[in-house]
Amino acid sequence: MSTAPSEWPLWEIFVRPKAGLDHKHCGSLHAPDARMAVQLAREVYTRRQEGTSVWVVKSSDITASDPGDKDMLFDPMEDKVYRHPTFYELPDSVNHM
Amino acid sequence: MTAVATSIRVRATPPVQYVLRIADTCLIHAQRLAEWCGHGPVLEEDIALTNMALDLVGQARALLTHAGRLEGQGFDEDQLAFLRDERQVFNLTLVEQPMRRSSAHAPGGDFADTVLRNFLLSTWLNGLWTRLMASSDADLAAIAGKAVKESRYHRQHAGDWVVRLGDGTEESAARLRAALERAWPYTHEMFKRDAVDTAAEAAGLGPARDALHADWQREVAAVFGDAGLDLPADTPFMSTGTLGRHSEHMGFILAEMQSLQRQHPGGHW
Numbered sequence: 001m002s003t004a005p006s007e008w009p010l011w012e013i014f015v016r017p018k019a020g021l022d023h024k025h026c027g028s029l030h031a032p033d034a035r036m037a038v039q040l041a042r043e044v045y046t047r048r049q050e051g052t053s054v055w056v057v058k059s060s061d062i063t064a065s066d067p068g069d070k071d072m073l074f075d076p077m078e079d080k081v082y083r084h085p086t087f088y089e090l091p092d093s094v095n096h097m
Numbered sequence: 098m099t100a101v102a103t104s105i106r107v108r109a110t111p112p113v114q115y116v117l118r119i120a121d122t123c124l125i126h127a128q129r130l131a132e133w134c135g136h137g138p139v140l141e142e143d144i145a146l147t148n149m150a151l152d153l154v155g156q157a158r159a160l161l162t163h164a165g166r167l168e169g170q171g172f173d174e175d176q177l178a179f180l181r182d183e184r185q186v187f188n189l190t191l192v193e194q195p196m197r198r199s200s201a202h203a204p205g206g207d208f209a210d211t212v213l214r215n216f217l218l219s220t221w222l223n224g225l226w227t228r229l230m231a232s233s234d235a236d237l238a239a240i241a242g243k244a245v246k247e248s249r250y251h252r253q254h255a256g257d258w259v260v261r262l263g264d265g266t267e268e269s270a271a272r273l274r275a276a277l278e279r280a281w282p283y284t285h286e287m288f289k290r291d292a293v294d295t296a297a298e299a300a301g302l303g304p305a306r307d308a309l310h311a312d313w314q315r316e317v318a319a320v321f322g323d324a325g326l327d328l329p330a331d332t333p334f335m336s337t338g339t340l341g342r343h344s345e346h347m348g349f350i351l352a353e354m355q356s357l358q359r360q361h362p363g364g365h366w
Contacts, residue, residue, distance in 0.1 A: 008139070029141050032261065039254050040141040043148050
């Protein structure tokens with residue numbers, strides 16, 4: 001896919017809502033370079049105190065799984081319940097697992 | 098029948114006028130930036146310009162409320178914003194100049210005018226807020242402490258645009274240079290010391306305008322260097338908005354801002 005040279009590249013925006021939490025993907029925007037993408041992400045996605053940190057990644061730098069491979073990649077996990085850690089009895093003193 | 102609000106008349110003592118100068122500069126600059134709402138060159142920058150306008154409105158509101166307390170007749174922020182006549186409004190003349198829309202007497206209306214003016218002003222305001230944090234007036238110092246974070250961002254964002262346009266294409270560089278020629282004569286007023294400044298300085302209220310010049314020039318020159326722009330020579334022209342004597346554009350912008358409150362006094366939604 002090609003874009004017209006006059007068009008700004010697309011960036012994917014990740015925002016960390018507060019310290020200790022992960023950056024989460026929240027959308028995308030157009031910007032001429034990474035520095036301006038950070039500023040515009042701040043303008044567009046953190047207007048209501050949603051964030052304490054922003055990551056930007058050029059959309060074209062993301063390698064994604066092929067939607068056509070979805071069955072092959074993800075369906076085999078359906079019947080492997082033993083991979084969930086639900087077969088253990090936890091002592092009461094362990095509160096948060 | 099609609100009532101028509103009559104103008105208020107403030108007692109513009111030196112400290113009141115000192116605070117109103119800053120408040121009005123923020124307010125009128127916000128109004129000009131807000132003219133971009135829905136017209137930005139790209140969606141993202143449209144939101145950025147509007148966010149900055151809202152920051153400035155917030156600063157103006159805090160300062161107008163404070164000016165009302167200093168003035169002593171009990172005027173609130175809305176009365177001060179919407180019921181003062183032109184001669185009692187004390188913004189820098191630069192901010193009332195047309196920005197997005199050009200006019201016969203002020204060509205412009207270019208995105209470069211917006212970027213450049215926002216950069217010159219946010220650099221000036223940032224220097225002013227930084228010094229006002231040490232004001233003998235605790236309220237003013239608190240307002241400055243909050244505002245300085247906003248002006249720092251405005252300066253960075255506008256400065257990045259100045260470099261982008263100046264160091265961009267021939268077309269963008271030419272437009273930026275033209276915008277600089279239009280704006281530069283009005284910067285003289287930003288550093289003009291008068292009796293109001295001297296009184297504020299003596300009382301520890303805040304800096305005199307000429308004290309802001311050296312830092313401002315250094316910071317502007319650094320960004321201009323990256324943008325391939327030369328700092329223009331000073332011009333003799335001296336605008337007088339801070340004295341309440343404005344350019345021909347002021348009446349129009351005040352009419353746009355004030356007509357609703359004047360026809361529906363105290364109206365709110």
